[in-house]
Amino acid sequence: MTTPAALWNRDFLLSAIFNFLGILVFYLLVVIIGPYAVDVLHASISAGGLAVGSFIVGSLIGRLATGQLVDRVGGKPMLVISAIAFTLMTMSYHFIQDMATLIGIRLLHGIALGVAGTAVGSIMAYSIPPARKGEGVGYFSLSTTFASAIGPFLGLFLMNHAGFGVIFIACSAASLLACLCALPIHGRPKQTGTQVAATPRPPLRFTLSELLERKAVPIALITFLASLCYAAILAYLGAFSRSAGLSGAASFFFVAYSVVILISRPFVGRLLDRRGANPILPPCLLLLAAGMLLVALAQNSLMLLAATALIGLGFGNIQSVSQAVAIKMAGPTRMGLATSTWFIFLDAGLGFGPYFLGLLVPHTGFRALYGAMAVLALLTLPAYWYLHGRKEARAQTEVR
Structure with a gap:
């Protein structure tokens, strides 16, 4: 499989849409989880802050564990598995009854997005022609920019005018759509190029150099x-x-x-x-x-x-x-x-x-x-x- 000659190929476009939807869900939730914890679950402000931050901790865990896996098994399997997990975690917000459950779901939700973000970023990188790498990454990262602009605005608007339940429904719908976008992505083969294919992959190692x-x-x-x-x-x-x-x-x-x-x-x-x-x-x-x-x-x-x-x-x-x-x-x-x-x-x-x-x-x-x-x-x-x-x-x- 050779690197696609065109920048705007299917993998690139679907990866950008997936990234937009995943980051949109993150920003929709990050601005309302604190108020949700305080107003609905009657938590303290510091506990609400912990619920916000636990997602970031989960995302870091997901990224640390995923980088070398993506390089060995390919981005597509990791993306599909994490997209399904991300969707299930998003839907779980409807059933939260206490702060311990909220923090646990936020942590798992962050891990899923961390894995998915690494996988889709890798797929994006492989889909871009080498001579247009900077241009391609610039276009792709616009999906994050738009999500970071729309998400907080939409989250605050819905919180003030529709309520938390509507926000969770909107996030679930966006997550499901992202999951559907992941399925047609080709990704890349586990190894690319004759020389790389002939080189055996080292075993997984969780040392600093491999993380x-x-x-x-x-x-x-x-x-x-x-x-x-x-x-x-x-x-x-x-x-x-x-x-x-x-x-x-x-x-x-x-x-x-x-x-x-x-x-x-x-x-x-x-x-x-x-x-x-x-x-x-x-x-x-x-x-x-x-x-x-x-x-x-x-x-x-x-x-x-x-x-x-x-x-x-x-x-x-x-x-x-x-x-x-x-x-x-x-x-x-x-x-x-x-x-x-x-x-x-x-x-x-x-x-x-x-x-x-x-x-x-x-x-x-x-x-x-x-x-x-x-x-x-x-x-x-x-x-x-x-x-x-x-x-x-x-x-x-x-x-x-």
């Missing part, structure tokens, strides 16, 4: 640092905007963020394929730093929306470019493990960042927090050059 793709770790660390900045937006923009009298502008943040990414990402992907990451990631880190600083200084809606554009151009493209770099660095036989590694670092930043950053807020306030995130983005620049940029520059010089 994480070493070549993908440097760029994944950059993703982790950048995701801490964005975690401050995800977790605290609502509270900050209310305290600053900017709730109206904040309600459009994620929609505007998605529009900026939609416009910029195809061009960024093609530039990555032609020139590499060095002309892209340093400017994106500067844009992210400027956006975080503008949030810290925002006094009116125009300033906040301008910050949205900068953060979208910055972090939005850091995500897709760093994922493409991780896949390219790993090589064709370890794309699944590279995908898993990249997502582990992204999830760690977005999942655990709000907790640790939240410890600072009582002492610093929101504006100082966003100012600190601007400094973090700037400090990530030399880290990028040391971990990846200088190696890419040296490799390009040797090619010339």
